[in-house]
Amino acid sequence: MIKIKTRASLAGLLALVITTSPAIAQQGQPQQLETITLNAGMHNIRAEVALSPEQRATGLMYRREMAAHEGMLFVFEQPAPQCFWMKNTLLPLSIAFLADDGTVVNIADMKPQTLDSHCSDKPVRYALEMNQGWFAKRGIQAGAKLKGPVFNSVR
Secondary structure (H helix, E strand, O other), X not given: OOOOOXXXXXXXXXXXXXXXXXXXOOOOOOOOOOEEEEEEOOEEEEEEEEOOHHHHHHOOOOOOOOOOOEEEEEEEEEEEOOEEOOOOOOOOEEEEEEOOOOEEEEEEEEOOOOOXXXXXXXXXXXXXXXXXXXXXXXXXXXXXXXXXXXXXOOO
16 A cells, blocks of 8 residues: 655655556556555545556556445646546446545546546546446535545645
8 A cells, every 4th residue: 555645755656656567557458556545535445546647548447347445546747637538448437536635626427438538627636536426426526525645745
């Protein structure tokens, strides 16, 4: 499990991940990334962290299943408009676009194996993919705040 205390350690983690993990999942194989724990109210999330451009591009492609409390956190270097699609992604997913402090900007449901674009309503640094309906079932919507080590590192 990854514990990130400061922005500097997040940068160090990025350097470590880029130099020590496979750049891209083998064709047709899901990638397995380091995880962190996030909190959405009383709900814990075990999130794999996609830091490098290659890890973000592969995302949750080729997964056939994912536990209810698991997801993937996409971390970008700086806030920007972010858009996602579902090419080679077999699971229906919901994506929450998150501000630097963990506040949910907007949430979108995404259909598997489509090229439909799902974008943040404003520039964001984080996006969290979970099984489709995860946020709605827990009453999490725009304005809710997630907590976790990556959000604590941003001032």
